[in-house]
Amino acid sequence: MFIDVKIKQTITVLLLLLGLLPHLASAKEAVPLASDTKLEKRVDDITSELRCLVCQNQTIADSHAELAIDLKNQVRGMVAKGQTQDQIVDYMVKRYGDFVRYRPAMKPTTYLLWGGPFILLVLGMVVLILNLKKRKIIIQDSPLSEQETAQLDTLLHADSGAVSGGEGKPS
Amino acid sequence: MVRYLIPLFVVLILGVFLYRGLHLDPREVPSPFINKPAPDFSLQRLHDMKSTFSNKDMLGKVWLLNVWASWCVACREEHPLLISMARKNMVPIYGLNYKDAPRDAQGWLDQHGDPYVENAVDYKGDVGINYGVYGVPETFLIDKQGVIRHKVIGPLTSSELKNCVMPIVNELNKTEQANVAVITELRKQCSST
Numbered sequence: 001m002f003i004d005v006k007i008k009q010t011i012t013v014l015l016l017l018l019g020l021l022p023h024l025a026s027a028k029e030a031v032p033l034a035s036d037t038k039l040e041k042r043v044d045d046i047t048s049e050l051r052c053l054v055c056q057n058q059t060i061a062d063s064h065a066e067l068a069i070d071l072k073n074q075v076r077g078m079v080a081k082g083q084t085q086d087q088i089v090d091y092m093v094k095r096y097g098d099f100v101r102y103r104p105a106m107k108p109t110t111y112l113l114w115g116g117p118f119i120l121l122v123l124g125m126v127v128l129i130l131n132l133k134k135r136k137i138i139i140q141d142s143p144l145s146e147q148e149t150a151q152l153d154t155l156l157h158a159d160s161g162a163v164s165g166g167e168g169k170p171s
Numbered sequence: 172m173v174r175y176l177i178p179l180f181v182v183l184i185l186g187v188f189l190y191r192g193l194h195l196d197p198r199e200v201p202s203p204f205i206n207k208p209a210p211d212f213s214l215q216r217l218h219d220m221k222s223t224f225s226n227k228d229m230l231g232k233v234w235l236l237n238v239w240a241s242w243c244v245a246c247r248e249e250h251p252l253l254i255s256m257a258r259k260n261m262v263p264i265y266g267l268n269y270k271d272a273p274r275d276a277q278g279w280l281d282q283h284g285d286p287y288v289e290n291a292v293d294y295k296g297d298v299g300i301n302y303g304v305y306g307v308p309e310t311f312l313i314d315k316q317g318v319i320r321h322k323v324i325g326p327l328t329s330s331e332l333k334n335c336v337m338p339i340v341n342e343l344n345k346t347e348q349a350n351v352a353v354i355t356e357l358r359k360q361c362s363s364t
Contacts, residue, residue: 053305066270067305070296095303097203 043076046085050075050092051102059102202303202322205358206351209236209311209319210301217268217276217290224265224291226317233343234263235336236311237287238299240271241279243307249326250283256332257286262340266290269299269307312336314343320354321361335361 044061050071052063060068060075071092078088092100104110144152213225226236237253239246253264266287268276273292280287293299302311312321321339323331338357343349 070300074300094203095300096305097201097303099201 039076039079042079043072046075046079046088047072049085049089049102051100053096053100202319202324204303204311204319204322207319209313209317210298212291212293212298212301214267214291214293214298217266217273217280217292220273220292224289226313229265229313230317231315232263233315233340234265234313236265236267236302236313238267238269238302238304238307238309238311240269240307241275242271243269245306245326246308247283249308249328250286252327252329252332253286254284261337263288267293267298267302269293269304270296310336312339312343314349315347316349318349320349321358323361331362 047061048059050060052058052060052065052068052071054065054067055063058065058068060071075088078091083091089101093105098105104113106114209226211226213223213227216222216224256262257264264286266289268290270293273294276290276292280290291298296304302309306324308326310323310327311319312323314320320343321336323336327336335358338360339354342353342357
């Protein structure tokens with residue numbers, strides 16, 4: 001009885017698998033947009049450097065906005081024509097301005113942008129060093145004078161006496 | 172005492188920057204086209220698909236090139252203004268119908284009114300890319316020499332028209348060769364760059 005069920009199950013599974021065979025044969029890998037993977041890689045590299053102006057915090061490579069798709073096609077066409085990355089980025093900057101670069105260009109108006117973090121770093125270092133120096137003076141060892149030791153002694157003893165005297169509230 | 176005031180100053184300076192940031196529109200990207208020749212195009216006319224319209228046909232005139240589409244919601248916002256401009260003959264408006272089916276475009280104009288002297292069909296959006304269009308509507312102000320003198324991104328408003336666009340148009344109409352210094356001064360009245 002038990003074996004019967006098992007055989008039946010096996011046959012069913014086999015039949016089902018058989019049914020899949022023609023589909024397996026006809027299934028294809030998804031066709032890439034451009035059959036040339038090398039070209040596609042170049043297109044991807046270049047569009048990763050370009051900002052999508054519709055959804056400003058995405059690159060053209062990441063974006064699915066219609067304009068981004070158009071621009072990707074534009075880049076693909078230009079790469080296919082053998083244009084260099086600089087030429088293509090220039091083309092985009094001429095049309096959409098410097099903002100289209102995901103990585104800002106190095107020029108007088110962007111020096112502060114590029115250098116700012118380093119200036120802040122140096123400033124922070126200076127402040128840190130000055131503070132550390134000051135601290136060194138503050139925490140320098142200065143032994144207690146005799147009078148201070150005596151004072152400390154009485155304070156300590158007075159304190160322990162008070163605690164053992166036990167008028168404190170239960171904690 | 173002074174050391175306690177330092178954080179206050181830092182916060183104040185930050186505050187000034189942040190406050191200024193509130194009034195900036197990240198959508199407004201300065202156009203690299205200002206004072207550059209308008210890119211050439213030659214496209215089918217919407218009303219007569221057998222003939223073409225080119226920016227070169229407009230040499231010697233001051234005109235607006237308004238990029239629009241029937242699927243563009245913001246275009247509806249500025250449309251009544253364009254219509255009234257056309258009625259008053261303020262400045263010739265030419266349309267660049269961007270990535271739109273001509274039939275839809277025609278239907279839209281029939282429904283909402285047609286302020287355009289002529290419409291060029293940019294079905295594939297290639298000319299749009301050449302003009303650096305990234306949001307519709309956009310309006311380019313082009314002078315007699317075929318040079319772009321101003322660009323409005325997004326819907327044109329009546330105050331923008333009065334304070335910015337029309338003064339530039341009037342100035343451009345006065346002379347054959349645009350006086351760049353005067354135009355630059357006038358553009359300071361514009362909210363968009």
